[in-house]
Structure formats: C-alpha cells, structure tokens
Amino acid sequence: MKLHRDNPNAQNRIRGYGSGEIRINEVSYHQSLIVAPQALELDGIPSDVAQLKSRHLERLLAHAPEIILLGTGSRLIFPPRELLFEPQSRGVGIEVMDTGAACRTFNVLLAEDRVVVALLMLEAGG
Template sequence: MSDAIKMREAHFPGRAPIDAYGNGGFRFADMSNRGSIICVPSGIYGLEMKTPVPTMEDIKHVLDEADKIEVFLVGTGENLLRLPENLRMVLRKKHISTDTMSTGAAVRTFNVLLAEDRAVAALLYAVE
C-alpha cells in the first residue's frame, strides 16, 4: 500500500447557492473552496484556472451536461472579459446562451436563477 496522498477533484454533489465569495475562494452548502469553481446540474467542481478567461478544458462539465443547461454565466474576476469566440460558438451550437460578467455579478445572477429553478450553470473565477 502506498503512503502517497491522493488528491481528488473537489466536488460538491448537488446544486447550491453561493453564500460568499472573495479571499480567493467561495462558500456554499456549509463548505468552502479555495480557487475557482464551476457550478453545473451535477454539482459544484473546483477548477485550476490560470487566467480569468476560461479554456475549453475549463468548460468540459458544461459541455458534458449541455442537455440540462440553458444559461451559462461566466464570472471573470473583477473585470469584465470577453469569452473566446471558439467557446461561444461551441456553446451556441449546444443551444446554451452565455453571459460574461464580473464574478460578483455572476454569483448574484446565479443565485437568483437557481432560486427560480432555471437550467443555469456558472463558471466563477476566484477573486481576492
């Protein structure tokens, strides 16, 4: 048996509103996550994002669950940054509308849409 510690992908199995953000992470469902997260119907996953602009790898959970998502919110930190054209096209082909905004605005919008039981997903870049 190996003594090595195995790291598992951070994952909360369910939908939950975001209770707080800042200090490099998020609080939700009486838990906290340091770093960025992606919220999809199957749960909330931790992300290792190098920049606030997502890559195709960062949105793989959204693509995997595209049939359950109508709206995809992207929180790009403190500044509003544009979603790359290739990602917008892939999401559009899957009939998912995207809205890019600051992380704070994305958290608030996600919580409202989640409370309305809408088919929403969100990628939230951690801010300090």
C-alpha cells in the first residue's frame, strides 16, 4: 500500500473533480483514492461499488474518522448493507453519495475541523 503524506501542518483539500480526475491540493489524480486530512492512499482502491469489500472499509477505519464518505462514481450506487454495518457498529458515520458530492462534502467537513476520510471512486477509463 502506497501512502503519500503532506506536510503535517497542511491538510488535503479537494480543489476539483471532473470526469476521470480528482485534484487534491495542486496534484491531479486519475484513479480512485482514499483521502484523509493528512494522508492519501492510491493503491488497491476499487473503481466501482461492485469491487468494494470489507477490507476497503477497514482501511478507512484505520484513519480513526468520525465520518466516512463513500463516493461511488458519477452515480449514487449503494453498496450491500452488510458492508456498512462495521463502521456503524464502531460508532462511525458513513455516507454514500456520488463522487462529486463526496468531494464537496469532504471540504465542508474539513472546514468544520471534523475528522473525515473519503473513498472516492473514479470509473475505470474515466
């Protein structure tokens, strides 16, 4: 698993989202990713809900968030309910939305000093 860490005093902010691209700070990414205020994970992230497994949610929980955002691509697609039980059983809120909405919500929660982590899916081929 490749982790990229920003300056410990800096925070990742989502600066843009479009078809096949997410821009965090000044870097554009063309793949699904996990973003937390001070961490990025790029390897082994599903590009659609059908690939989502409990191990991906465990990676999100490892960031000790208050809330998890699950951006499911260009359309809102709910994962199987049983995948959502683990975060909820640990008292962590989980919200499912399309990736654009998840990007906007991440920034709002970040501005409120909430401990948020997002898995943002980009469909393969953009």
